[in-house]
Amino acid sequence: MTAPRPPLLPLLSVLGSVTFLGLGTSWAKHTLFPLVGAEGTTALRVGFSALLLLACWRPWRRRLHAGDASRIACYGAALGVMNLCFYMALRTIPFGVAVAIEFSGPLILALLGSRRALDFVWVMFAVAGLGLLLPQVHGVSTLDPTGLMYALAAAVLWATYIVAGKRLGHLHAGHSVSLGLTVAALVVVPVGLAHAGSAAFSPTVLLVGLGVAALSSAIPISLEMVALKRLPRHAFGVMLSMEPAMAALIALALLDERLTTTQWLAIALIMAASMGSAFTARRGPVTTAVSLQG
Numbered sequence: 001m002t003a004p005r006p007p008l009l010p011l012l013s014v015l016g017s018v019t020f021l022g023l024g025t026s027w028a029k030h031t032l033f034p035l036v037g038a039e040g041t042t043a044l045r046v047g048f049s050a051l052l053l054l055a056c057w058r059p060w061r062r063r064l065h066a067g068d069a070s071r072i073a074c075y076g077a078a079l080g081v082m083n084l085c086f087y088m089a090l091r092t093i094p095f096g097v098a099v100a101i102e103f104s105g106p107l108i109l110a111l112l113g114s115r116r117a118l119d120f121v122w123v124m125f126a127v128a129g130l131g132l133l134l135p136q137v138h139g140v141s142t143l144d145p146t147g148l149m150y151a152l153a154a155a156v157l158w159a160t161y162i163v164a165g166k167r168l169g170h171l172h173a174g175h176s177v178s179l180g181l182t183v184a185a186l187v188v189v190p191v192g193l194a195h196a197g198s199a200a201f202s203p204t205v206l207l208v209g210l211g212v213a214a215l216s217s218a219i220p221i222s223l224e225m226v227a228l229k230r231l232p233r234h235a236f237g238v239m240l241s242m243e244p245a246m247a248a249l250i251a252l253a254l255l256d257e258r259l260t261t262t263q264w265l266a267i268a269l270i271m272a273a274s275m276g277s278a279f280t281a282r283r284g285p286v287t288t289a290v291s292l293q294g
Contacts, residue, residue: 021220031208036192049216052218054182079180094263096257097151097263102158104126106158122273123273227239240278
């Protein structure tokens with residue numbers, strides 16, 4: 001009797017998801033930030049992502065249950081403001097650091113509901129990682145406090161988005177995500193257009209914005225859905241935990257963002273907490289948990 005083969009397709013899907021997300025965000029920071037700012041970049045990314053997913057999933061074909069409209073509104077608003085805060089943080093702090101801080105939101109949310117002693121170990125890992133990052137020296141000055149506050153706000157909003165998303169668990173993932181991104185676009189596109197003005201309608205900006213939306217939303221979401229159908233929830237969570245390190249490595253290669261040894265240690269601690277939490281979580285059925293951060 002031969003041993004079962006490892007689930008290569010879902011593992012590669014998660015790896016591809018975090019890679020494309022990092023590539024899209026790095027491309028946005030390098031190309032769009034100088035042209036339309038963080039606000040305009042958010043508008044382009046979220047707006048085009050909504051259009052792509054609406055075209056893909058056509059959610060109007062499915063009926064909504066009573067009360068779903070208000071739930072989708074809360075879900076989408078949290079998603080939109082989370083993305084805006086994340087991109088605002090990227091103006092002044094490194095990509096890998098911003099992702100690690102943002103990761104602390106869903107991580108601490110997951111751990112707060114536990115009463116097992118082992119989970120408090122993961123809490124301490126996460127707190128230690130954040131403790132190293134928040135006052136950490138970057139270059140010749142401390143990490144920008146405004147950028148840190150935006151990253152922390154994104155962390156809180158990611159946790160809020162997860163809570164709101166659980167209330168839509170009865171909907172198909174493509175349905176809820178496409179509608180949620182539509183609401184998110186209604187929230188952030190006016191902000192982005194007010195900041196960027198006519199520059200947002202430049203053909204080059206629109207083309208890059210469409211590419212960023214595909215790389216950082218449409219492709220990662222599709223790959224995560226492939227993985228979620230084939231991986232246990234805890235295994236998916238463990239693999240997704242590599243995102244902060246992948247973001248830091250991509251930013252090093254494409255943006256020349258060099259982190260200190262202490263910052264790498266902080267990222268490692270937060271990743272260890274996330275992996276530990278996912279691996280030791282109570283086993284259960286796979287749930288839809290598509291990530292739309294950053």
